[in-house]
Amino acid sequence: MRTVTLGKTGITVNKNGFGALPIQRISEEEAVKLLRKAHDNGIDFYDTARAYTDSEEKLGAAFEGMRDKIYIASKTMAEDAQGFWKDLETTLRNLKTDYLDIYQFHNPESCPKPGDGSGLYEAMLQAREEGKVRFIGITNHRLAVAEEAIESGLYDTLQFPFSYLSSDKELALVEGCQKADMGFIAMKALSGGLITNSAAIYAYMLGYDNVLPIWGIQRERELDEFLSYQDKEPVLDEALRKVIAADREELLGEFCRGCGYCMPCPVGIEINNCARMSLMIRRAPSDAQLTEEMQAKMKQIEECLHCGQCSKKCPFGLDTPALLEKNYKDYKEILAGKEY
Numbered sequence: 130m131r132t133v134t135l136g137k138t139g140i141t142v143n144k145n146g147f148g149a150l151p152i153q154r155i156s157e158e159e160a161v162k163l164l165r166k167a168h169d170n171g172i173d174f175y176d177t178a179r180a181y182t183d184s185e186e187k188l189g190a191a192f193e194g195m196r197d198k199i200y201i202a203s204k205t206m207a208e209d210a211q212g213f214w215k216d217l218e219t220t221l222r223n224l225k226t227d228y229l230d231i232y233q234f235h236n237p238e239s240c241p242k243p244g245d246g247s248g249l250y251e252a253m254l255q256a257r258e259e260g261k262v263r264f265i266g267i268t269n270h271r272l273a274v275a276e277e278a279i280e281s282g283l284y285d286t287l288q289f290p291f292s293y294l295s296s297d298k299e300l301a302l303v304e305g306c307q308k309a310d311m312g313f314i315a316m317k318a319l320s321g322g323l324i325t326n327s328a329a330i331y332a333y334m335l336g337y338d339n340v341l342p343i344w345g346i347q348r349e350r351e352l353d354e355f356l357s358y359q360d361k362e363p364v365l366d367e368a369l370r371k372v373i374a375a376d377r378e379e380l381l382g383e384f385c386r387g388c389g390y391c392m393p394c395p396v397g398i399e400i401n402n403c404a405r406m407s408l409m410i411r412r413a414p415s416d417a418q419l420t421e422e423m424q425a426k427m428k429q430i431e432e433c434l435h436c437g438q439c440s441k442k443c444p445f446g447l448d449t450p451a452l453l454e455k456n457y458k459d460y461k462e463i464l465a466g467k468e469y
């Protein structure tokens with residue numbers, strides 16, 4: 130089984146990491162079954178967050194009494210020390226543990242540092258001294274914050290979106306982490322569902338020794354797919370290279386990654402799904418995109434105020450209102466019978 134070492138942390142784990150965001154959407158019973166199956170088959174790194182509703186509690190239920198057999202990373206979106214401690218205590222209680230292997234600042238707008246006035250980094254250091262946190266990490270969607278985190282020397286790990294759709298600047302982050310002896314945890318390896326060939330992305334990830342992908346897993350068949358690659362690694366052969374080239378051609382550039390950082394929208398538009406409808410409808414099973422519920426969500430685009438709040442918050446610099454309009458126009462044409 131292939132392993133990855135997360136830089137100076139020395140944490141060495143299965144190349145298949147488990148992203149525990151999607152288990153929010155299933156029952157506790159289903160989540161426990163899925164998580165235990167993952168563990169029984171060698172997955173030993175689990176990434177969750179205080180912001181993922183009951184994900185931490187489900188992990189706690191699955192792994193009570195097995196703490197020494199797994200590595201857990203969680204995250205806080207706190208903006209001050211008081212919020213930090215409240216989050217950390219809740220997280221530890223939910224996970225039924227007294228320490229986290231990695232505690233990450235969750236997508237902050239700027240990189241927390243000692244003396245920046247927020248008290249966040251100082252609180253993190255204290256938590257580490259108290260043994261509640263072993264290593265300090267940061268997650269982000271903004272290149273500038275990620276670059277600053279690497280240069281600062283203050284972090285043990287960086288979590289950033291990474292896939293074969295990543296740009297050269299994102300690839301430079303992987304190299305930067307290697308040079309700084311930091312662990313690189315890859316989120317959104319399937320680009321929010323737009324990459325559908327898991328063998329292609331798995332084979333691509335094997336080319337990066339220091340990258341730990343955390344696959345967002347909700348269904349047993351998704352887990353089985355990733356587990357199958359442990360015994361039989363996909364090879365980046367001509368066929369998979371063609372898949373990657375075709376995806377790059379179709380998806381590079383101005384597309385919505387579905388991250389949701391632009392939300393909430395004042396008129397309630399579900400931007401993270403609606404702004405990439407044209408791609409989802411063509412790349413994923415289309416029935417789910419054509420339900421009455423989804424049609425109502427798309428119709429809400431008509432209410433857009435063009436206030437620009439969303440584009441200001443989009444870490445990929447997208448013109449979100451224009452993208453919504455474009456997707457809505459295409460969607461209406463599809464509903465009217467256009468071939469797609």
Ligand code: SF4
Nearest residue numbers: 394433434436437439
């Ligand atoms: S521009 Fe439209 S979609 Fe964006 S936040 Fe404003 S109302 Fe919502």
Ligand code: SF4
Nearest residue numbers: 385386388389391443
């Ligand atoms: S518009 Fe930008 S911020 Fe909003 S979901 Fe898409 S990629 Fe994320």
